[in-house]
Amino acid sequence: MGSIMKTTINSQEQYCTFTVGDLFFGVGVSKVQEVVRFQAMTRVPKAARDVRGLINLRGQIVTAIDLRSRLGMPSCTGERPPMNVLLRTIDGPVSLLVDQIEDVLEVDEDTLEKPPDNLVGATRELIRSASKQKGRILLILDTDKALDLPSARQ
Amino acid sequence: MVFVRDRQRPEPGKLLLIMDEIVKEFLIESYENLDHLDNALVELEKNPRHKESLDHIFRTVHSIKGTCGFIGYVKLQRIAHAGENLLSLLREGTLTMDAEITSALLALMDVIRGILASIEQTESEGESEHPELIATLERLCGTASKEPAAAPAGEATPQPVDGVVAAVGVPETPDAPVSESVAAPEPVAAAPKPPESVAAEVPAFAVAKKASQENRAHSISESNIRVDIALIDRLMNLVGELVLARNQIIQDAAASENASTSTSSQRLNHITTELQESVMKTRMQPIGNVWAKLPRVVRDVSSEMGKKVRFEMEGNETELDRTIIEAIKDPLTHIVRNSIDHGIEKPEQRIAAGKPEEGILRMRAFHEGGQVNIEITDDGAGINLNRVRQKAMDRNLLTAEQNARLTDREAVNLIFLPALSTAEKITSVSGRGVGMDVVKTNIEKIGGSVDLHTELGKGTTLRIKIPLTLAIIPALIITSAGDRYAIPQVSLVELVRLEGEEAKKSIERIFQVPVYRLRGKLLPLVFLNSELDDETSAVSARSQGDHAMDRGSVTNIVVLQAGDHQFGLVVDQINDTQEIVVKPLGRHLKGIRIFAGATIMGDGRVALILDVLGLAQGAHLATQATDKLRAEQERDEEPEIVGGERQSLLIVETGYNERLAVPLNLVGRLEQFQQSQVETAGPMEVVQYRNAIMPLIRISHAIGCSEPDTERERLHVVVYTSQGRSVGLVVGSIADIVQDVVKMETSQRRHGILGTAVIQGRVIEIVDVPAIVGSAIPDMADMAM
Numbered sequence: 001m002g003s004i005m006k007t008t009i010n011s012q013e014q015y016c017t018f019t020v021g022d023l024f025f026g027v028g029v030s031k032v033q034e035v036v037r038f039q040a041m042t043r044v045p046k047a048a049r050d051v052r053g054l055i056n057l058r059g060q061i062v063t064a065i066d067l068r069s070r071l072g073m074p075s076c077t078g079e080r081p082p083m084n085v086l087l088r089t090i091d092g093p094v095s096l097l098v099d100q101i102e103d104v105l106e107v108d109e110d111t112l113e114k115p116p117d118n119l120v121g122a123t124r125e126l127i128r129s130a131s132k133q134k135g136r137i138l139l140i141l142d143t144d145k146a147l148d149l150p151s152a153r154q
Numbered sequence: 155m156v157f158v159r160d161r162q163r164p165e166p167g168k169l170l171l172i173m174d175e176i177v178k179e180f181l182i183e184s185y186e187n188l189d190h191l192d193n194a195l196v197e198l199e200k201n202p203r204h205k206e207s208l209d210h211i212f213r214t215v216h217s218i219k220g221t222c223g224f225i226g227y228v229k230l231q232r233i234a235h236a237g238e239n240l241l242s243l244l245r246e247g248t249l250t251m252d253a254e255i256t257s258a259l260l261a262l263m264d265v266i267r268g269i270l271a272s273i274e275q276t277e278s279e280g281e282s283e284h285p286e287l288i289a290t291l292e293r294l295c296g297t298a299s300k301e302p303a304a305a306p307a308g309e310a311t312p313q314p315v316d317g318v319v320a321a322v323g324v325p326e327t328p329d330a331p332v333s334e335s336v337a338a339p340e341p342v343a344a345a346p347k348p349p350e351s352v353a354a355e356v357p358a359f360a361v362a363k364k365a366s367q368e369n370r371a372h373s374i375s376e377s378n379i380r381v382d383i384a385l386i387d388r389l390m391n392l393v394g395e396l397v398l399a400r401n402q403i404i405q406d407a408a409a410s411e412n413a414s415t416s417t418s419s420q421r422l423n424h425i426t427t428e429l430q431e432s433v434m435k436t437r438m439q440p441i442g443n444v445w446a447k448l449p450r451v452v453r454d455v456s457s458e459m460g461k462k463v464r465f466e467m468e469g470n471e472t473e474l475d476r477t478i479i480e481a482i483k484d485p486l487t488h489i490v491r492n493s494i495d496h497g498i499e500k501p502e503q504r505i506a507a508g509k510p511e512e513g514i515l516r517m518r519a520f521h522e523g524g525q526v527n528i529e530i531t532d533d534g535a536g537i538n539l540n541r542v543r544q545k546a547m548d549r550n551l552l553t554a555e556q557n558a559r560l561t562d563r564e565a566v567n568l569i570f571l572p573a574l575s576t577a578e579k580i581t582s583v584s585g586r587g588v589g590m591d592v593v594k595t596n597i598e599k600i601g602g603s604v605d606l607h608t609e610l611g612k613g614t615t616l617r618i619k620i621p622l623t624l625a626i627i628p629a630l631i632i633t634s635a636g637d638r639y640a641i642p643q644v645s646l647v648e649l650v651r652l653e654g655e656e657a658k659k660s661i662e663r664i665f666q667v668p669v670y671r672l673r674g675k676l677l678p679l680v681f682l683n684s685e686l687d688d689e690t691s692a693v694s695a696r697s698q699g700d701h702a703m704d705r706g707s708v709t710n711i712v713v714l715q716a717g718d719h720q721f722g723l724v725v726d727q728i729n730d731t732q733e734i735v736v737k738p739l740g741r742h743l744k745g746i747r748i749f750a751g752a753t754i755m756g757d758g759r760v761a762l763i764l765d766v767l768g769l770a771q772g773a774h775l776a777t778q779a780t781d782k783l784r785a786e787q788e789r790d791e792e793p794e795i796v797g798g799e800r801q802s803l804l805i806v807e808t809g810y811n812e813r814l815a816v817p818l819n820l821v822g823r824l825e826q827f828q829q830s831q832v833e834t835a836g837p838m839e840v841v842q843y844r845n846a847i848m849p850l851i852r853i854s855h856a857i858g859c860s861e862p863d864t865e866r867e868r869l870h871v872v873v874y875t876s877q878g879r880s881v882g883l884v885v886g887s888i889a890d891i892v893q894d895v896v897k898m899e900t901s902q903r904r905h906g907i908l909g910t911a912v913i914q915g916r917v918i919e920i921v922d923v924p925a926i927v928g929s930a931i932p933d934m935a936d937m938a939m
Contacts, residue, residue, distance in 0.1 A: 044749070046747075047746060053760075055760065063739075063742050
């Protein structure tokens with residue numbers, strides 16, 4: 001939750017940004033361990049719907065969660081393999097699969113406002129706030145909620 | 155001065171001195187020493203003059219007293235001092251150990267432990283000064299000084315001891331306690347000069363001798379070091395990673411043509427294996443460490459219950475992984491408590507039953523088949539299975555019908571059901587009915603199994619089996635539905651390979667459960683593809699399986715052991731066996747029943763590890779289906795007595811003209827013997843029949859009827875044969891053979907009787923031949939089931 005870099009004059013935080021479909025998301029840099037390209041994934045039968053599989057991250061086995069699926073969108077078309085955004089959690093890293101990685105942006109806290117009204121359903125629940133960045137709307141993702149999956153199919 | 159922030163303190167921000175380290179050391183050592191002391195005290199109670207134990211206890215209390223004086227724990231010091239006085243009187247032989255003194259010393263240990271715990275948590279000794287304990291200890295010392303004969307020795311000894319403390323001063327290193335005691339013998343030996351205190355001289359000599367032994371013991375302890383457990387775990391993890399990397403290199407090297415690569419990778423392979431084994435050894439502890447606390451538990455429980463118990467332990471050196479030791483501590487304690495509380499009878503009852511007054515509780519540990527086996531046997535009253543069955547029915551865990559079909563061996567498993575306790579009274583020790591099921595769950599959680607055998611009147615044996623280690627295991631790699639999975643080899647029984655057509659023929663379906671007849675035994679099958687089937691699989695799993703069997707390709711059955719049950723897992727392909735590192739699944743996947751963890755294969759890809767118990771449960775193997783299956787198996791041997799069908803029955807008469815029916819399909823032959831032909835072999839009556847010795851069972855005895863005293867000249871015997879062995883059932887006379895529609899009622903089932911029916915207008919009991927044979931001749935019980 002804390003940000004590593006705070007300037008004294010106006011509080012700005014850095015966000016890792018990425019896209020999923022038409023949506024533009026951001027996650028505080030302190031929450032992101034690293035970003036990796038698509039890794040070979042082992043599927044896990046009987047797991048929750050949004051779990052895409054397991055990846056091998058330098059000897060560590062990491063669960064990969066499909067953000068598209070989490071947001072209720074159809075899975076990626078297969079043209080371009082998804083990227084892994086590795087989030088830090090208490091139980092270790094968990095990967096979020098996204099379409100494309102974008103730049104790290106500095107966002108002024110003052111610009112953060114309520115999520116736009118046209119967001120519906122799952123998307124709305126997972127967004128904490130939004131900010132206008134260069135003509136686009138940056139949706140700040142609530143990572144805790146995003147990783148909190150409905151229970152597994154058994 | 156170095157200031158160290160202590161994160162565990164309840165008051166944040168308080169700083170501590172480096173003293174923290176000394177206190178920590180003190181606590182660790184004291185706890186360790188106190189644990190050993192419990193055993194020493196129990197030993198001492200049995201053998202009051204056991205010098206070694208006395209000295210051991212004295213030294214420990216003495217050193218605790220010294221260190222707490224230095225640190226400033228005044229209350230503890232006072233208490234330790236009172237104990238030390240009593241102990242020195244015991245050492246001198248002025249006082250002899252008895253139950254009262256033992257209890258006081260045990261209480262002393264507990265109080266010290268309590269204060270240490272308080273220090274650990276709050277840095278203070280706690281509120282109480284424990285005046286009652288101090289008073290008791292002083293009183294027990296006081297009795298010594300009242301006896302005139304012992305007076306000189308009694309007065310002489312406390313002084314030199316204090317003198318020693320003053321002389322040696324404050325212990326500065328952990329070695330100090332030992333060196334202090336080394337110094338001790340001199341003054342003590344010097345004190346009892348007066349000739350009448352011969353008794354005092356002996357202890358002095360013994361103490362001096364002990365000192366030299368201590369020197370040797372001290373050098374042994376120098377060859378061990380104490381290591382932080384977290385460090386060992388880290389080491390274990392690193393070795394795990396190394397094993398994975400090694401697997402990968404081996405795989406790559408196999409593909410490479412380079413001779414040098416091949417040699418180096420082989421070398422790496424050897425070294426890694428040895429390193430792995432060595433590191434695993436560091437985590438191995440002798441089971442004796444867990445058992446150490448048990449003699450005291452046995453003593454406490456047996457005196458509380460008024461029973462006499464001798465506790466024997468065999469195989470203390472058997473080694474277990476540390477994590478397993480943690481898991482079995484509580485179950486073992488519970489089992490021991492149970493045995494003493496419910497198993498072993500009160501001395502009067504034992505004598506009445508012709509047993510020695512003292513019950514025996516034996517614990518045995520040994521390695522076998524890649525597992526650690528722990529057997530706990532008592533020679534107590536055994537478990538009354540009929541009561542267990544009754545309780546289960548009373549609690550609606552079992553219907554009367556299920557109970558009728560439940561064999562004794564299966565009834566035993568009822569004990570592991572939650573909330574079933576047949577104790578008449580719920581004692582403070584056990585009998586709350588939450589014990590055995592928790593024991594079983596805890597042991598199964600670490601991949602082990604529990605087995606119980608009992609014999610009414612004779613005793614009970616509990617067998618626990620646990621895999622040797624959890625982190626790196628040999629596994630069988632298989633492929634199913636396009637993915638690889640690992641199966642822990644410890645659960646693997648055998649592999650069966652069926653060609654397409656063969657598979658279709660030999661896989662039957664009974665009560666909707668697919669089974670395979672493996673050497674005559676029915677093996678329930680689980681199709682892995684079905685278990686894995688969900689929306690993500692490309693092709694429906696079931697159709698995959700069917701196609702495989704149609705196409706004439708191979709069906710692979712992996713026979714697995716899940717607790718007490720065996721089942722066959724049908725997979726697409728069997729790859730090879732490998733050592734894999736078990737990695738736990740993350741929180742999103744932890745709950746999936748069929749997976750126990752994951753691993754990284756040689757090619758770097760992740761593979762899931764199957765949970766054998768989970769697979770068995772999923773296919774409901776642990777419950778109804780197999781019960782039904784087994785009933786089916788029994789039905790093959792049981793007579794066909796179903797309502798509404800014509801049955802052939804042999805009607806026999808017992809001595810009192812009572813009639814019984816024996817299903818004709820169980821009758822081999824009808825024979826007659828002269829009474830003179832009957833001989834005895836041990837407790838059994840036998841006859842020579844067809845070049846073999848055939849045991850005889852008198853049916854009326856077996857079902858609890860009485861028989862007239864007159865011995866008949868001629869015996870009518872119904873010969874029952876099963877699996878090549880014959881038994882003769884002695885009846886009064888053969889009455890008739892009938893074929894009738896039999897409707898059997900089983901409401902009044904008793905041992906040896908299947909039920910009653912109306913045959914030819916009369917109510918006749920139908921004999922349960924296999925049961926009678928099984929109980930009269932235990933080693934024929936297998937063939938009866």
